[in-house]
Amino acid sequence: MAEIIYSKYSNERSRRFAIRTDILEENKKRWLQKKALYPEGKEHMDNLASWNSRLNAVYEKVPFVCNKCEIVEDGVKFEYLDAESLSEHLDSMLQRGEIQAAFDRLVEFLKQVRLVYSQKPFEVTAEFQQVFGNVTLPSQLMCAEITNIDIVCDNVMLTEPITLLDYEWTFEFPVPCEYVLYRIIHYYIQTNSIRTPLNEEKLYQELGISEALQSSFAQMEKAFQGYITGSHVPMREMYGVMTPGMSSFSVETTGLLQVYFGDEEGRYYEPFSAKRPIMTRHADYTIDLPPECRKIRIDPGDQPCMVHIKKLAFDGQTASMDEAEVPDGFIHGSWALISRPDPHIKDIAVPQGAKQLTMQLEIYLENQDMLACLQDLQKENARLNDLVEQRTRELEEKNKPMLQMVYEKVMEKKGK
Secondary structure (H helix, E strand, O other): OOEEEEEEEEOOOOOOOOEEEEEEEEOOEEEEEEEEOOHHHHHHHHHHHHHHHHHHHHHHHOOEEEOOEEEEOOEEEEEOOOOOEHHHHHHHHHHOOOHHHHHHHHHHHHHHHHHHOOOEEOOOOHHHHHHHOOOOOOOOOEEOOOEEOOOOHHHEEOOOOEEEOOOOOEEOOOOOHHHHHHHHHHHHHOOOHHHHHHOHHHHHHHOOOOHHHHHHHHHHHHHHHHHHHOOOOOHHHOHHHHOOOOOOOOOOEEEEEEEEEEOOOOOOOOOOEEEEEEEOOEEEEEEEOOOOOOEEEEEEOOOOEEEEEEEEEEOOEEOOOOOOEOOOEEEEOOEEEEOOOOOOEEEEEOOOOOOEEEEEEEEEEOOHHHHHHHHHHHHHHHHHHHHHHHHHHHHHHHOHHHHHHHHHHHHHHHHO
């Protein structure tokens, strides 16, 4: 008789996606089984067998293969694989200090995925917007007929050929190939601190995923997670309802502040940075600067925000913000407004020989649409100011002869 040796409930989802995953064993043979927790989820489970054969046809170019599956009476049964995952393989390389080799191996895999999912130009459909939201995307993106978006490194088993374990999140409408690549990079780098030396931004550059695309894909990911949960409210968000009359005392934090130490060319790498917690919207720190630091970049968390720069100084001298740039935002006086999910202020010049950075920041999370609207108003204001200056110069140039003549008449009278 089969024995359940491991069980996991994925129940912080809407009813049609809520499942239980079991690993079973009988006569020393193991297999994995997924079962819908509610009747509404049966179609989602039944789709897996169809997606298996269709994805295998797409993967023939590489080749990858999907983990074998079959529909059984109470769910879907999968082959159990005892092999090293791509995550484990890359982690081992990083632990041995083989950073460039790990970078190259991940890029090699990413290019294989791009080959698989670059079959035709991407176009937005109603089905796409239902899952990933109404997001602005460029026209040159590519896609495939059917897409498993969850080819994250934990789901990649280094068998021969490579086996992809989980294809629960497969869609039969166009999904950008670049979004799949973004998820692979993001979820590998961001889920374990040992992986930060790989340099997430450099990986995006290698695959041609711009900062604007990263911002759009972050919005897509947020919409996708909302699609999974639907109207279901996770237990962690129900504390106030479940405990009326109770007060919760905690230290409020709004994420991490990260300061990157850049060179003269404005290049910023993850290993050359410092992270500090943002406590109760405040970030008050003094940070030692490496000798080669020429510019800094400040990342005030990971959500659109307004930053009140109460103090920013190098060795006690107020920092110059003349060269500073704010992608998807602007600086007005002592405030920086940033309307992107990955907010940052970059290219703040560091004086020669500076040893310490002192900062006092207040960070306020704000609605992205509101901040984007303020940015548009600021751009329009700048355009009008430029127009006024241009017209003023044109009028001065046009009236220059007359002004010169008046000046000469005045000087002539003075001479008499």
